[in-house]
Amino acid sequence: MMSLPCPHCGPRDETEFGYGGQAGVAYPARPGDLDDRAWAEYLFVRDNPRGWSTERWVHRAGCRQWFVLRRHTVTHEIESPA
Amino acid sequence: MSRRLPHGGDLVDRDRPVTVLVDGDPVAAYAGDTLASALLAAGRRQVAAGTYTGRPRGVVGLGAEEPNAFVQVVSGPGEPMVRATELEVHDGLAVQRLAGRGRLPLGEDDTRYDHRWTHAEVLVVGGGAAGVDAALEAARDGGRVVLADDQVSLGGWSVGALGPDLDEQVARLETLPNVRVLPRTTVVGLYDHGQAVAVERRTDHRPDAPAHVARRRLWHVRAAEVVVATGAHERPLVFPDNDRPGVVLAGAAAQYVRRFGVLPGERAVVWTAHDGGLRAALDLAAAGVELVAVLDVRDEVAPGLAAELATHGVTVRTGAEVRGTDAGPDGALARVHVRHDGTIVTHDVDLLAVSGGLNPAVMLFSQAGGRTRWSDDVAGFVPDVPPPDAAHPVRVVGAAAGGLRDDELPPAAWFVGDVDSQEAERVFLDPQRDATLADLRRAHGAGLTSVEHVKRYTTIGTAADQGRGFGVLTVGVLAQVLARPVGEVGTTTYRPPYAPVSFALLAGRDRDALSDPVRVTAIHDRHVADGVPFEDVGQWRRPWYVPHQGEDLAASVRRECAAVRTGVGMMDASTLGKIVCRGADVGRFLDRVYTGLFSTLKVGSIRYGVMCGPDGMVVDDGTVARIGEDEWLVTTTTGNAAAVLDSLEEWAMTEWPELDVAFTSVTDQWAVVAVAGPRSRDVLAALAPDLDVSNEAFGFMQWRDAVVGTLPARVMRISFSGELAYEIDVPAWYGAALWDAVRRAGEPFGITAYGTETMHVLRAEKGFPIVGQDTDGTVTPGDLGMGWAISPRKVREGADFVGARSLQRADAVRPDRRQLVGLVPTDGSSAIVEGAQLVAAGADLTDLPVPMLGHVTSAYDSVTVGSPFALALLESGRTRHGEELDAVDSLVPVRVRVVDPVPYDPEGARRDG
């Protein structure tokens, strides 16, 4: 089990957190303007890197805040983004 | 025949005799014995049998590498497949010998198991000389140190060899305040970010321990650094009939003499491939074992060791090997056939001590992601590339790192003498699996060359010892078969757990009533007093039905439904999820997360809402009441409250942080009683004389503050049954008082308490879907016939809401989507089964695949409809009303007719009473 650094609570066990997938995928400003393909890209398509991944987590069983961190998907090294 | 020496054995306490029962027979032992040493001391050589072959098997090793000596503990709570080499004896211990497989004890295990969490700067695994040294070093700067050792006391197996120095170090370590020493504790897994999981055995060795002391404890240690000092496991050599009782690892045999004062045999052949085996021979000779031959596969041995053995009258025969064994009448070892200088000599012995070298115990290092390499110097796999997460280092020290003594000659990488042996069926590579050299050759013959494939084909290394004893040996034999270097063949992957962990321990205190929280409403005691049967809804316990004397479910539900349809009923509706939303922008926010329009909702009013995911599929529904300008109350389905709160917070926090909204779960803060039926207005009027309950003053989908009985309440006019209905909310601590007040006020009107089953029937008769029962994450509002819940104004103005764009995708508007329909049996009486598949009427169920048109999501016996009635999702369902289909469950079809999903009061005339 990983230990994740909540920016508000400090390092806590992974079981306290929820995973929110790739970070930086903003909800489109005007979804109605997107064609089906672009909308499907937003809905379903995410990076799946072997290496560093910037991703969203929520400290669900703690402060309930969402935050972003960088995780290496092979080694599970963790970096809080600058 | 006792094999206990008159003296010696620092681990046993000869002042404390102990008797254990083995297959019902008493066996004498001393405190400090393992079951294995006790059995050896009692001269009981056969302790197990082969799983498939039934061949007799004896103790081979000393600890976790033991492949044979598994027993079923039948005393105490009982336990299957316990290694005799790791089982401490105590009075009252009773075991049965096993043939490869244990069985789960069927009785209730009422002993305690618990979990503890701790943090450390350094976790040291292993309490031998290297581990003690590492722990002292780590403790020097005051950091927290945890030392976990799987033995009874620290010192490892080198006690005596290193003498008083180590004793002194151990004593010092145990006095340091920043060091936590955990004896009898096996680290079973090393995971990400310095997390280790360990099993501590706390009371098995002390049957007098009070019942409140946990029998075992699962430790969760989070350490900045882990030091692996787990030593090495002795490896055997193999030959035909190598599995007989009496064939023992040489180092283990010497330790049984030294630590337990037990002679594993009286006349012995020792066969080895490294100096450690020769030193073991010396120990055996010194203890009085008659060594008829000492063999070394190497061509040269250290002159010093040879000279010492010579003082016992023993000449080391180099380049020699064992070619087979014979059993005596008891099935145990009686003769050993030795090849030396081209001739075969047979010796009558009762002990064959073999040692093929030491395997560094790299399992934890490998689990953490470290890579190993073959070392010719060690003749074993040693740590090579450390685990990749540099922030959480794993360091390996001592014998686990492949350390050798300075005075040693290199060991030989020797595995089996003759890979082409005609007797390969009796060269056992995994005695617990009864897998042999012949199996390995068959795997090779089938074209398998990877050690991982061979493992799965032959099952070698998959038994309870996980290849600790024979795993590396098998790699060596495979290398011989493939004629490739051992290092190229490589090892199999080590995965946790290192040692078996019982489910009882994993569960810890989280069992029975504590396995999952049970949530009860503030009115629960009333339901218990009424003796109602409960239904579990998620973690909630809700009244299922409220039977009169002698009524079954069906009879009770018929009566309850009739009461609501014709008179008045009451139910505990406290479990509905309730979320208070506060802020200036709640209206705008709700417009975005619900399909409907909420910003126009007036204070005092309520609106029904459907929530979709971004993919346009329904995720929840409920009502939203506007309590004040900046305060709103959102209700959710009972099982979905937490997920909806998560979702609201996520949208607010990650996408629209500029909106002024905040959320508070108040599910448990309110108790709710629903009063439903044509007479509900009369009941409310009696309860709240100051409230104008007329339809004009208090319309459908409105709420009012009121005093109900003597209680401050919020009354909502909403209906889940289609009838005139109210929900009365009071602060939770008034819940029982509210229930009593409603019951009293309703008595003149014949008020009838009802449960979840009746609620389900009533809502199904109105075609109200339950999210999660009638939907499964692939259902749009349109599929449910709820296109009306999508705000036309939002559509007209192009306003977005979550899921809106997805609902325009071609797939979301296909006319042949599965749509909510009603079903009735054509014969008017056959029950329709929830989950039944819908197929064409008369479809041949043997002509596979049978095209499936939909499935039944809810089914009830409906007095109102006059027959069984079901809701279903059916392809093009809305265009098929009137059609006949078969609803098939377990290959039994029931002919059904498709009907409107709202069979009762489709005009909604009854909601106003």
Ligand SMILES: [Zn+2]
């Ligand atoms: Zn936090």
